[in-house]
Amino acid sequence: MIRNINIRKSKILSWILISLLLWVLVGFILYPALKTFLISLMDESGLTLSNYSELISTESNLMALKNTIVLGFLTVIICGFIGTVLAFFINFFDFPFRTLIDKLLLLPVVLPGLIIVFAFVQLYGESGLVTKTLEAIFQLKESPYNFGGLKGILFVHGYTQYVYFYMNVSVAIKHIDQSTIEAGRNLGASKLKIFTSVIIPFIMPALIASSIITFMTGIGSFSAPSIIGGSYKVMTTQILLSKANNFMSIAASQVVLLTIVSIAYLVVFRFYEQKKQFTASVKSVSIKRIKLRSKLTKIIVMTLCLVLVTFIILPIITIIVLSFVKPGTWMIDIYPREFSFDNYIKIFSRSRFLAPFANSMLMAGITCLFCIVVAIPSSYIIIKKKSKIKVLIEFLVMLPWAMPSSVIAINIINAFNKPTVFSFNKVLVGSYILLPIAYFVSLLPLMVRSTNISLQNLNNTYLDASKSLGANWIQTFSRVVIPIIAPGIVAGLLLIFIRSVGEYTISVFLYTVSNKPISIAMVNGIFEYEIGLAMSYGAMIIMLVFIGSFTIGNQS
Structure with a gap:
């Protein structure tokens, strides 16, 4: 009881x-x-679709929607290439400081995007340290590049969002079955055939999952478009503009459209992911990393690693160093001279x-x-x-x-x-x-x-x-x-x-x-x-x- x-x-x-x-x-x-x-369906007269009609008929809003979708897809392509190449490089080869570089490659995922944007502006902006250094070395009269617009946003996204592909593909590579690869070799399959028939199916779910995260992060990006986007307007900046002008019904409509784009991508690629599941039929044996034996190859790899590490930690070092610049002293010189x-x-x-x-x-x-x-x-x-x-x-x-x-x-x-x-x-x-x-x-x-x-x-x-x-x-x-x-x-x-x-x-x-x-x-x-x-x-x-x-x- x-x-x-x-x-x-x-x-x-x-x-x-x-x-x-x-x-x-x-x-x-x-x-x-x-x-x-x-709210997106309301105006002074009641329920209506006029807010959506206005969005569709307004060139600036249509352009912002188009730019957002383009930005999302380009972010996926660029980050997918960078993250996947780095994942294969780190997990297929054995070289000095591999573990350290692996940890450093994960660093951008925990750094707030705003900090990265400001660090890049201080490095690669019109008056940036790297930009002015290049102008001084090559005696240029103007900046050799324009760090702004779509290119600047993608540059920031490439740095901050490749990590999604790198993490997921790295995990997938570690689960690739070495015995399956060996079986393919014994049957006379070429390296290209093994890559397309064995390795790609193994990592495909990781690629799809990473693309979903990256696309949604890309279309929702605000820090980079608002600070360095310039004339390249996207939905997030347009939403803030509508909110600032107290056009909340228009902002609501823009929010709904942005959500629909995000969910549509998620649904389509989740469906595709379910059809691309790949499971090994034998007991998994971890792949063996290839040791670099050639001296020249080691030098090339170590040089590339040094460049990579420098590129990753340079924004962080820049933020820390500039935080000690004495107020009112860094005005004309390329580099700050007084610290406190x-x-x-x-x-x-x-x-x-x-x-x-x-x-x-x-x-x-x-x-x-x-x-x-x-x-x-x-x-x-x-x-x-x-x-x-x-x-x-x-x-x-x-x-x-x-x-x-x-x-x-x-x-x-x-x-x-x-x-x-x-x-x-x-x-x-x-x-x-x-x-x-x-x-x-x-x-x-x-x-x-x-x-x-x-x-x-x-x-x-x-x-x-x-x-x-x-x-x-x-x-x-x-x-x-x-x-x-x-x-x-x-x-x-x-x-x-x-x-x-x-x-x-x-x-x-x-x-x-x-x-x-x-x-x-x-x-x-x-x-x-x-x-x-x-x-x-x-x-x-x-x-x-x-x-x-x-x-x-x-x-x-």
Whole structure:
């Protein structure tokens, strides 16, 4: 009798927790998206398609849509080539410092895009260090290239987004079956035939998955198009322009179109991915790396590696060095000559300059807290429970993955510019908490995927043992599951924290005077010609990135 009562109480509590979870997911993910869609169909007269008619008939909006799609596809092509070539180079050959280079190649994925854009501007812009150096060496009267427009955006994307292909293809290469390759050789197949018939099918799912992530990241890019895009307008910059002019119905329509493009690409390539699954029919034997024996080959490879490493770390070094430039001293010379700690002293001695850093740290902490509360139970239901509601929860937590950051920002604005039941009858637009909520929505899929991996590796024997000892699922979850998957949770939270601290796209849509983050302070510093101050903010973020990356490495 007592056992039945406990079971009933456990079920009631379970449904209460699931209901609260659904309330959060619906209220902050699904409802804002539906509200934006509804607003896109409204004008003064009521329901209408006039907003979409205006978008289709306006040349600037059509051009922005076309540019966005072109940018997405070109980003996939360029990053796919760079990332795949590097993955084969690192994983097929054995050479000195290979492991170190492998770690360095992953560095851009944890660096905020805004910092990379500013570093590249300082290096390759019209007055950049590399640009002016080339002009001085070759005695040129003008810059040898134009770092702006589509080319500049793609240059930044190539640096920041090749990592998706590199990571996924590297994992796929490590699972290529050496015995299959040997069997092909024994049957007389040429190297080209083995590459096209064995290796390509093995890595195809990784290529498709990487292209999906890269395309959605590319069309949702805001930092590079807004800072160096110039006349090359894309949907994200047009959305901000509409929002700034208070044309929220037009902004909503642009958001819907951008979301449709993103989801269409996702659906098509996910369908294609399902048809291209490839599984080895024999026990997998890892491929053997080819050792470089020729001295000349080693010299060439090491030279290429040195150039590659220099290119990767040069933007980081540039940010750090320029952060020490003495204010008001670097005006005419190509290279800065006077250095000091004045920028850092200015930040830590004046509350006005310290506030953005403190805001970013606090909001990142709040974001992590939200992610813990929502992602962990969501993952547990998705991976370990047989509840019928798991499909809905999985759909809701992964929905933001298909939404660019600017889309999420507009959805949040549309949803909470009036009192709602989800905001406890309060207007959240203009409040401090809205920015961490938006960060949480955009980063939730990342946290859920990280937690899913930890739970997938959790042996069900522990869960069965807990149940056999009379523990309900809540006790099992808190006393068994959480302690075992804690390292994976910590690693996911550190990544969420790093991403939140340097986030720019959502911030530019939602920040207020009270919660101005460090990314906005960086942009203000650049436009106010306080380059050293802006770079100091960037260097502080880089420091956090390195600390977080080191900690994540130790966790794994």
